[in-house]
Amino acid sequence: MDDRVKRNLKRFSYQICILFFVNMCLINFKRLVNSVIKMTKNGNVKNGILFAVFSFLNMGINFIITMILARYILPDSYGKLSLFFVIVSMFNIFICLGVNSYKSTQFFKLDKERIVRLINVTITVSLLVYILLLMFIVLFPSLFSNVLGLNSLYQFYALTYCLTHIFSMELLDIWRLEESVWRYGTFTVLSLVMNLLLTVLFVWEMRFDWEGRVYAMIVTGVLFAFIALYVLHRKGYLSLVKPTMQDYKRALTYGLPLIPHGTSFWLRQGLDRILINTYFSQATVGLFSLAANFSNVIQVIASAFNQSNSVYIYKKLSSLEMDQLPSFKKKCFLQVLFYVFLSLIIFIGAYFFLPLLFPKYIEARFYIFPLCMGSMFQCIYLVYVNILFFYGCTKQLMYITFSFSLLHSFLSIFMTKYDAFFTACIPVMVNSIVALSVYRYAMRLLERKVGKEN
Numbered sequence: 442m443d444d445r446v447k448r449n450l451k452r453f454s455y456q457i458c459i460l461f462f463v464n465m466c467l468i469n470f471k472r473l474v475n476s477v478i479k480m481t482k483n484g485n486v487k488n489g490i491l492f493a494v495f496s497f498l499n500m501g502i503n504f505i506i507t508m509i510l511a512r513y514i515l516p517d518s519y520g521k522l523s524l525f526f527v528i529v530s531m532f533n534i535f536i537c538l539g540v541n542s543y544k545s546t547q548f549f550k551l552d553k554e555r556i557v558r559l560i561n562v563t564i565t566v567s568l569l570v571y572i573l574l575l576m577f578i579v580l581f582p583s584l585f586s587n588v589l590g591l592n593s594l595y596q597f598y599a600l601t602y603c604l605t606h607i608f609s610m611e612l613l614d615i616w617r618l619e620e621s622v623w624r625y626g627t628f629t630v631l632s633l634v635m636n637l638l639l640t641v642l643f644v645w646e647m648r649f650d651w652e653g654r655v656y657a658m659i660v661t662g663v664l665f666a667f668i669a670l671y672v673l674h675r676k677g678y679l680s681l682v683k684p685t686m687q688d689y690k691r692a693l694t695y696g697l698p699l700i701p702h703g704t705s706f707w708l709r710q711g712l713d714r715i716l717i718n719t720y721f722s723q724a725t726v727g728l729f730s731l732a733a734n735f736s737n738v739i740q741v742i743a744s745a746f747n748q749s750n751s752v753y754i755y756k757k758l759s760s761l762e763m764d765q766l767p768s769f770k771k772k773c774f775l776q777v778l779f780y781v782f783l784s785l786i787i788f789i790g791a792y793f794f795l796p797l798l799f800p801k802y803i804e805a806r807f808y809i810f811p812l813c814m815g816s817m818f819q820c821i822y823l824v825y826v827n828i829l830f831f832y833g834c835t836k837q838l839m840y841i842t843f844s845f846s847l848l849h850s851f852l853s854i855f856m857t858k859y860d861a862f863f864t865a866c867i868p869v870m871v872n873s874i875v876a877l878s879v880y881r882y883a884m885r886l887l888e889r890k891v892g893k894e895n
Contacts, residue, residue, distance in 0.1 A: 506640050507526075507654070507734065510522070510640070510644065510651070511734075511802060514644075515724075515801070516724040516727030516728055517722075518727075519651070519726075519730060520718070520722075520726035520730065521651050522651040522654055522655075523714055523727065523730035524591060524726065525591060525595055525598075525651075525655060527715065528591065528595070528599040529599045533703070535570055535574065536567055537566055537570065538693060538696050540559075540563050540693060541610065542696060543692045544556060544559040544560060544563065544614065545751070546695075546755065546833070548755075549755060555688075557677070557679070557680060558685065558688050560673070560678055561679075562688050562692045563692075565684070566692075567607045571601075578596045578600065595655065598655055598658075602658055605662035605663050608669050609628075609662070609665050611669065612670075613669075615678055636658065640653065642657075644657075695835055698836045699838075701839045701842075712853060713867075714730065716857040717729055717857060720858045725861060729805070729808055731799060731805045732791075732806070732865070733812050735809055735812070735813070736813045736815065739780070739783055739816040739819075740816045740819055740820060743780060743783075744823065747823050750827070751827045751830070754831065755827070757769060770887075773824050777821050777824055780817055784814065784816065787813055788813040792806055792810070807865075811868070812865050814869045815865075815871075816872075818868075818872035818875070819872050819875075821876040821880070822875055822880075824880075825876075825880045825884075826838065826879055826883070828887060834882075838879070841879060845878075848871060849867055849868070849871040852867045
């Protein structure tokens with residue numbers, strides 16, 4: 442395709458999409474502001490905001506530090522680090538087979554002993570999967586090396602980091618469900634500070650380049666995993682209580698469908714970077730990844746808020762009555778409006794400040810808007826997916842997300858070879874369809890379940 446045609450297509454796409462997006466925001470601005478003012482007067486909402494801030498730090502630690510690194514390492518090194526995170530995200534899908542999510546949905550239904558058994562299920566399954574994947578790396582060391590250019594040592598680092606992350610998340614999940622906001626925050630901030638200090642030591646002082654970031658992640662992950670296990674033991678959530686076969690069966694029945702579901706997210710993000718690396722260069726991967734990191738701010742904020750919002754939804758759905766349904770739907774819609782405005786703010790800020798903060802990555806600007814739109818629809822999906830989680834509809838969710846992710850993969854394989862800009866546009870279409878599908882299914886499910894219970 443001619444370069445002039447590509448530039449005109451990009452410019453035209455930007456103008457049409459931005460005009461539509463801004464118009465949609467202005468129409469609903471007043472309504473959103475009034476609702477936010479009312480909500481902030483509620484004490485529970487304030488705690489929710491604090492949880493969202495701390496969750497953002499916890500989930501965005503690597504993102505925050507990686508963004509800072511972009512000012513000091515070249516796009517080629519940034520591309521290699523991004524590919525390392527692709528491996529991490531892939532191992533994260535399998536490391537505990539999704540069983541860790543089951544505990545959260547049952548926390549307000551079961552006694553403490555049964556919650557302890559479910560935590561032991563997560564730890565046992567994670568250790569077994571870790572051993573199996575480690576054997577896979579030893580037996581097939583060149584599998585990822587040929588595709589990503591990263592040797593088996595970094596595959597081992599990625600797998601180990603995923604295991605330590607599971608242990609830390611078990612403790613943070615307990616504090617989240619208990620609504621112990623300051624303990625959650627203290628653990629998160631200390632982890633962030635240590636991660637940042639070790640990154641400075643390894644990258645700037647010891648000159649390890651992008652590898653220094655990996656070393657900092659591993660050391661921090663291992664240390665805080667041991668701290669998490671110790672605290673869980675002191676709180677009585679980690680003891681030698683043997684899970685029953687029924688515990689394993691229920692947790693795996695809930696968690697296994699989440700593997701294709703989790704794979705769908707990897708297909709929509711990790712595969713894109715692999716294809717760009719195949720058709721272009723690691724420097725192009727670096728440019729695309731930096732733009733994606735700006736759009737990921739939207740998703741990290743949404744996921745952080747969802748950490749506390751999911752607790753609210755699980756509590757609410759446990760006793761929701763028919764006359765409360767309109768109010769519940771209205772609160773969900775207000776969250777959608779918030780994510781629309783958030784996406785607009787992040788896009789404008791990233792587009793205009795990228796040349797000032799990251800002059801070596803100025804070519805990344807063209808990817809920002811479509812990636813932000815894709816992230817916005819991913820956030821809208823998060824608003825309604827907790828309804829499916831609460832009612833145990835993980836299999837139905839798997840069908841929705843995995844099938845459309847296969848469509849995403851097909852489009853990426855077909856379009857990426859022409860221009861990485863097309864790769865950035867694909868999530869807009871696919872994520873919007875997924876969000877709409879989850880929304881419609883969640884609304885039908887609510888009407889059926891709440892109507893039946895009343």
